[in-house]
Amino acid sequence: MATRGFGGRRTPADVASRIPPGQALTTGFPVLSAGPTPRVKLAEWSFTLKVGPRPLVKWDWDAFNALPRTRITRDIHCVTTWSKLDTDWEGVTIDDLLAAAGFAAPPTPFVLAHGFDGYSTNVPSADLVGGKAMVALSYDGAPLAPDHGGPARLLVPHLYFWKSAKWLSGLQFTETDTAGFWELRGYHMYGDPWREQRYHDDL
Numbered sequence: 001m002a003t004r005g006f007g008g009r010r011t012p013a014d015v016a017s018r019i020p021p022g023q024a025l026t027t028g029f030p031v032l033s034a035g036p037t038p039r040v041k042l043a044e045w046s047f048t049l050k051v052g053p054r055p056l057v058k059w060d061w062d063a064f065n066a067l068p069r070t071r072i073t074r075d076i077h078c079v080t081t082w083s084k085l086d087t088d089w090e091g092v093t094i095d096d097l098l099a100a101a102g103f104a105a106p107p108t109p110f111v112l113a114h115g116f117d118g119y120s121t122n123v124p125s126a127d128l129v130g131g132k133a134m135v136a137l138s139y140d141g142a143p144l145a146p147d148h149g150g151p152a153r154l155l156v157p158h159l160y161f162w163k164s165a166k167w168l169s170g171l172q173f174t175e176t177d178t179a180g181f182w183e184l185r186g187y188h189m190y191g192d193p194w195r196e197q198r199y200h201d202d203l
């Protein structure tokens, strides 16, 4: 008899029900980046919240680390067909970030997330609030590794993982849905793994 461990025992049926169509389970943690890993010194790190072109709030590393922290466990799904279950993250939820900036709700319907490497990706604001997304600062109880987006990355686990921008430099709230790096190169504007929204024309 198996004993129930941390998080409960995973039966084959439980695992299968958590793997979206066209995906396969991985136990590793592949690294996928469009270019080299940027090295951002914590003394030079900052996070900017913009509304349209206007920077509204800028946090340095210490100020950002003083924001409320939340720990979550989520499944993640990469468009290159791997899925990873029960990944463990800690960071600042977008709800807490907005509250710290003085917003009771997102100021516009869409967001463009920006990385220090010049990467960007678009997400509807509704997909970032209600505890669904965070700026992750640690993974598996340790500071986020540079290759996985450290010092800080966006985590939007219910969308394909390209939406989880690494080396996050800020969030820009936009009135219209504006294609980011991969969306300009043929990937889907929304990217729901359960509907297999991989490429631009997928419904």
Ligand SMILES: Nc1nc2c(c(=O)[nH]1)N[C@H]1C(S)=C(S)[C@@H](COP(=O)(O)O)O[C@H]1N2
Binding pocket: 029, 030, 031, 032, 033, 034, 035, 078, 079, 114, 115, 116, 117, 119, 120, 147, 148, 149, 161, 162, 163, 164, 165, 166, 167, 168
């Ligand atoms: N800034 C930035 N974020 C990025 C990328 C990137 O190239 N630059 N790649 C994206 C893609 S395509 C994926 S699948 C995930 C991979 O994250 P991982 O390397 O931690 O697995 O990061 C996403 N975030």
Ligand SMILES: [Mo]
Binding pocket: 032, 078, 079, 080, 161, 162
């Ligand atoms: Mo990806």
